[in-house]
Amino acid sequence: MHSLGLRTDGYLPLAHYGALGDGRSVALSGADGSIDWWCVPNMDSPPFFDRLLDAEHGGRFLLQPDEPFDVERRYRDDSNVLETIFTTPDGRARLTESMNSGTAGRLPWTELARRVEGLEGSVRFNLVMQPGRRGNTVSPYCSTIGDRPVLHVEHVMALLVHSEGVRVAWLDEGVTGEVVVSAGERRTVAVIAGRNEPLVAPSVEEVDERIDVSDEAWRVWCKGVRFEGEDRPVFLRSALALKLLLYSPSGAIAAAATTSLPESIGGNKNYDYRYAWVRDAGYTIKAFLTAGLQAEAKAALTWLLDQLRHEGTKVVYTLEGGAVPDVMELDVAGYRGSRPVVTGNAATGQRQHGVYGDIFETASCFVRSGNFLDTANAELLSHLADECADRWRTPDAGMWELQEEQHYTMSKISCWQALARAVELADQGQLPTTCRDRWSRERDRIAAWIEAQCWSEKKQAFVMYPGSDKLDASLALAVRFGFDGRERLLQTLDAIDRELGAGPFHYRYSGMQEEEGCFLACSFWMVAARAQLGYHAEARARFDRLTAALSQGHGVLPEMVDPATGAFLGNLPQGLSHLAQVIALSVLNEEAKPK
Numbered sequence: 217m218h219s220l221g222l223r224t225d226g227y228l229p230l231a232h233y234g235a236l237g238d239g240r241s242v243a244l245s246g247a248d249g250s251i252d253w254w255c256v257p258n259m260d261s262p263p264f265f266d267r268l269l270d271a272e273h274g275g276r277f278l279l280q281p282d283e284p285f286d287v288e289r290r291y292r293d294d295s296n297v298l299e300t301i302f303t304t305p306d307g308r309a310r311l312t313e314s315m316n317s318g319t320a321g322r323l324p325w326t327e328l329a330r331r332v333e334g335l336e337g338s339v340r341f342n343l344v345m346q347p348g349r350r351g352n353t354v355s356p357y358c359s360t361i362g363d364r365p366v367l368h369v370e371h372v373m374a375l376l377v378h379s380e381g382v383r384v385a386w387l388d389e390g391v392t393g394e395v396v397v398s399a400g401e402r403r404t405v406a407v408i409a410g411r412n413e414p415l416v417a418p419s420v421e422e423v424d425e426r427i428d429v430s431d432e433a434w435r436v437w438c439k440g441v442r443f444e445g446e447d448r449p450v451f452l453r454s455a456l457a458l459k460l461l462l463y464s465p466s467g468a469i470a471a472a473a474t475t476s477l478p479e480s481i482g483g484n485k486n487y488d489y490r491y492a493w494v495r496d497a498g499y500t501i502k503a504f505l506t507a508g509l510q511a512e513a514k515a516a517l518t519w520l521l522d523q524l525r526h527e528g529t530k531v532v533y534t535l536e537g538g539a540v541p542d543v544m545e546l547d548v549a550g551y552r553g554s555r556p557v558v559t560g561n562a563a564t565g566q567r568q569h570g571v572y573g574d575i576f577e578t579a580s581c582f583v584r585s586g587n588f589l590d591t592a593n594a595e596l597l598s599h600l601a602d603e604c605a606d607r608w609r610t611p612d613a614g615m616w617e618l619q620e621e622q623h624y625t626m627s628k629i630s631c632w633q634a635l636a637r638a639v640e641l642a643d644q645g646q647l648p649t650t651c652r653d654r655w656s657r658e659r660d661r662i663a664a665w666i667e668a669q670c671w672s673e674k675k676q677a678f679v680m681y682p683g684s685d686k687l688d689a690s691l692a693l694a695v696r697f698g699f700d701g702r703e704r705l706l707q708t709l710d711a712i713d714r715e716l717g718a719g720p721f722h723y724r725y726s727g728m729q730e731e732e733g734c735f736l737a738c739s740f741w742m743v744a745a746r747a748q749l750g751y752h753a754e755a756r757a758r759f760d761r762l763t764a765a766l767s768q769g770h771g772v773l774p775e776m777v778d779p780a781t782g783a784f785l786g787n788l789p790q791g792l793s794h795l796a797q798v799i800a801l802s803v804l805n806e807e808a809k810p811k
Contacts, residue, residue, distance in 0.1 A: 217287040222248050226271025227552045230784035231769040234289065234298045235473065237460035238315040238430075239322045242473035242789070244268060245298060245313050247287050249280035249341070256372050256409045257326050259463060259470050260490040260535050262559075264372060264409065266348035269476060269557050270549045275348030275356075277407060279311060279330055279395065282340045289770055293449075294438035296456050297431040298770075307337025309397050316406075316426040317433055322464055325416050329406040329423050334397035341397075345376055345407065346390035351547040351557070356389040364417065367391075374409035377420050442508030443805065450763065451801050453771035454794040455507050458500055461791045463535040467515035468492040469500045470535060472775065472787035478554035479732035479776055479786050486554055488561050489775075489787040491540050493532045494520065495615070496791050498574035502581045503795040506802045510585065517582055521593050524575070529603065531568045531617070532561060540564040566613040567621070572604040573630030573697065576637035579646075589646045598648050601638040604631050605651075605658040615690050616724055622681040625670040626690045628662055633697040635659035663700060671704060677711035678704065686726035689716050689738035695745035696799070702749065709745055718779035720761040733776035733785040736766075740796035744803040752807045759800060773797065 222228060232247040241261070243254040252267035252274070267274035281304045288301040300311045309332055316327040332341060347356045347369045354370045365386045367374045376391050378384060382403050384393035395403050404424040408415065434456065443451045461470045472489035479485040497520050504513040523533045532540050541560040548557040579589060579597060589597070608631035614624035635655045642652040669682040678694075680686040689712050695705055716723045721734030722742060739762055747755035765782060766773065773793035775786025 217247060217289070218284070223271075225552060226267075228252065230477065230551075230774055230788060231782075233772065233788070234291065234313075234770045235296070235457065235460055235772045235789050236298060236313055236315040236328070237296060237473070238317055238326065239459075239462060239464035241315070241326055242460055243315060243328055244474070244788075245300075247289055247300065249278060249300070249302070249311060251277040251313075251328070253474060254328065255490070256374075257411050258465075258535065259461075259473055261411065262350055262354075262370070264347050264369060264374070266350065266548070268474065269551055270348065270351075272549065273349065274548075275346050275390075276344060277328070277330075277346075278344040279332065279341045279405065281309070282342050282394070291453070291456075291771060292431055293435075294452055294456075295431045295434035296460060297427065297434065301335070302339060304337075304339055307339045307399070308335040309333060309339040309341070310335055312427060314427045314430045316423065317430045318426060319429055321433075323426075325408060325410045325413075327406060327408055327418070327423060327426065329404065329427050331402065331404045331424060331427055332395050332397050334399045334401045336399050338396065338398045341395040343382070343384065343393040343395055343405065344390070345392075347372075347374070353546070358386050358388060358390075366415075371412045372409055373411075373415050374407055375415065375417055376405065377408055377418065377423055378405045379403040379420050379424075440508065443506075443802070445805055447801050447805065450771075451507070451798060454773070454797045454801075455503070455509070457772060457789045457794045458503060458791060458798070459512070460789060461500070462512055462516065463492075464515075466536055467519035468533070468535040468537070469497045469516050469791060471496045471792065472790045474787040475559060476548075476554075476557040477551050477774070477785070477787045480554075480778075481552050481783075481785070482554055483731065484554075484556060485732055486550065486556055486558065487787070488543075488559050489790075490535070491532050491561055492519075492535055493563075494530070494571040495568075495574045496795075498578040499795045499799070500791055501578045503798040505581050505585045506798065510587075513582065513585075514587070517578060520575070520578070521596060524600065525596055529571055529600065531563050531566050531571060563613075563617045566617055567610075568614065568617065569604070569608060569610075569612045569624075569627040570615045570630040572600065572634035573632075573637075575600060576634040576641075577697070580637040580641060583641065583644065583646050589641070594647050597638070597641070598651065601635060601647075601655050602651055604634045604638075605655060607631075608658065608662055616688075622684075623669070624681050624688070625666060625678050626680075626688055626693070628666050628670070629691070629694050629697060629699050632659055632662040632666070632699065635662070636698065666699075667701070667704075675711055677708040680725055687712055687715050688725045689722045689735065689741070690724070692738065692741040692745040695748050696741075696803075705745070706749055709742065709749075712742065720758065720765050721777055721779045733778045733783075735776055736762075736773060736790070736793040737796035740793070740800040743800040744796075747800075747803045747807045750807075752804070755800075755807075756804060759804060 475488035774784040
């Protein structure tokens, strides 16, 4: 990868970003040495660096060679510590980046650390640390407290900590400078930040040491991931990405770490995904359980059940818990001119029956892993099953959060799934049995309704909703959910491939070819469905083609891909993409075992 032509109109291709995180916030580091996204102190806080959405005026943390360079990039094995090697006409240097943790876990402040080591010759790096103005809604400024310059952005206070030999100049709104390393030399630069809290000022030696402490912590965590075989490195990379999206203060799981990255360049389908959807949380909990990560799964499930108890059945919650704010548009240019740039999400007020299936599948997976439901949450789930049994006949916005309410087939299957799992949990003694027979009757009624209303002889497939000719790629999930009817499900998969397939990728549903890219999770769901129906070799080949088509990235998956160019689209890291990959790998691994 060469420095010339890396950016278009100041924007880096999304595939050229790596993600750093500490269980609270996530930073996106570009292959050209520019950190272009970081929200402080939490993933859903306002951005401190936001060049990702505003190339001209956005904030950034730049460490970049001052002459043309080539780039090699990789994560350290079994770690979220990122390494980039820059080769210039005069030398080679390695940049190591980490969102640091301590020996006892997550630090009570945010620490974004960058270490530069000279490998050959000499390399001079330009240094810029410039916070963003959030569409001119804040005005950063510097002050001096004691003998230390401090940067302020509204309620955020930040320090720049650096090694001796790093030349810096504090300006009104940030820092510029340079870092020069020759072979064998090492320099470290870090931003320490907090919001409305006293700020610790660690020594640069402590910060530098914590890069390796953090790396070791990631390696130890990976040792606890239960997955063996040749696909373990790919599995671990997705598990590590999902771990970044686990908001450790509460146990919530963010759908993604960014807002407003477009689903098509120049388009207006730009959303804020820095919240916790029940669907994504449920799928991610299952992925954690599959990987043997009981602590993460338990924390996320407890958070989810607490939200249901205190906030009621909603589609999405904030990371701390509670209702997601309404959508607010910001006066920001947008990634490659794609507007609007927003905070908040309109899905919070929608009715989606899929949440019932997601919740009960999650509880069922938790129990199948040898765990137990407590009495209070068993009662909560019992009431939720009653609610599902009453409401399944009503229309909803569907999995894809559409404005037009319909009797979406996938929503009905999700209701069937919820009641099927509720019956199983009752039979296992995990739920009260008072309404068990009613759940069983409604489950069977839903199955009969789907078979009678949602099958199209013309399409030879289950359609998106009764009377429609549209297809919906999410119906591949029906196989994993255990919905009956092998032949009809297989025919539906074939129809999805014919009408929604684009190379190794798939569009979400009919008509999306003109509006957005292909949705990665759908293609991984198709892999898992084929494998579970017994077509292991075909599923394996599909997975390998997907992996090859995504190889331009660093293992950080977006929401969507342009099938014509391979360009990444949508918010990232995208939890749903990573967990779909994890589940596909788990199914392939399980189906490959001798029976």
